[in-house]
Amino acid sequence: MAIQDGAVIDASVGTSVDASVDALMDNSFDTQFAARPSLPWWPWIGAGFSRSLRRTMILGESVYDWDPEIGVAARRYAQVDGLRITHRNHALNPDRDSPYVRNIERAIFLKRYPSEAQVQGLWSSVAYHNLVLRPMRTGKHRPHGVQATQASPSRS
Numbered sequence: 001m002a003i004q005d006g007a008v009i010d011a012s013v014g015t016s017v018d019a020s021v022d023a024l025m026d027n028s029f030d031t032q033f034a035a036r037p038s039l040p041w042w043p044w045i046g047a048g049f050s051r052s053l054r055r056t057m058i059l060g061e062s063v064y065d066w067d068p069e070i071g072v073a074a075r076r077y078a079q080v081d082g083l084r085i086t087h088r089n090h091a092l093n094p095d096r097d098s099p100y101v102r103n104i105e106r107a108i109f110l111k112r113y114p115s116e117a118q119v120q121g122l123w124s125s126v127a128y129h130n131l132v133l134r135p136m137r138t139g140k141h142r143p144h145g146v147q148a149t150q151a152s153p154s155r156s
Contacts, residue, residue, distance in 0.1 A: 024120060025047055026047045026049055028050070030042065033080070041077055041079070041083045042080050043129035045127045046127065049125060049126060055126075057126065057128070059129060059130065060130045063135050064137070083128075087128055094116050
């Protein structure tokens with residue numbers, strides 16, 4: 001990753017996010033995550049999560065390989081920060097139509113369009129991860145059996 005004109009650029013997966021978004025994330029647990037090679041990608045931990053009186057972890061089901069011919073998901077989720085990149089691109093971009101985050105926000109704030117301050121406050125105070133730690137082929141595929149209990153092959 002590189003910072004260019006205030007944006008974080010990840011050339012391997014074609015993403016760009018505002019560098020200020022990283023201030024909403026806590027990396028202090030990364031050494032503990034790194035010690036677990038069975039954890040193929042690391043959770044999003046909001047910057048205020050550790051200080052929260054009530055710590056909340058939001059669990060998503062899985063991620064999907066929307067366009068396997070291009071291979072973005074395979075490259076992204078081969079990185080330990082793959083889920084974090086996806087989460088930044090979806091959760092912290094209020095203009096992005098992303099049902100998984102927008103529905104969570106609507107349920108928590110009981111309004112169709114929470115304010116940007118509410119959205120940033122939410123995602124900076126919670127942890128977010130997936131139950132299934134391997135990309136599913138498409139949004140129509142559901143995890144089952146070994147997919148639901150085992151992560152992707154360990155990273156080297």
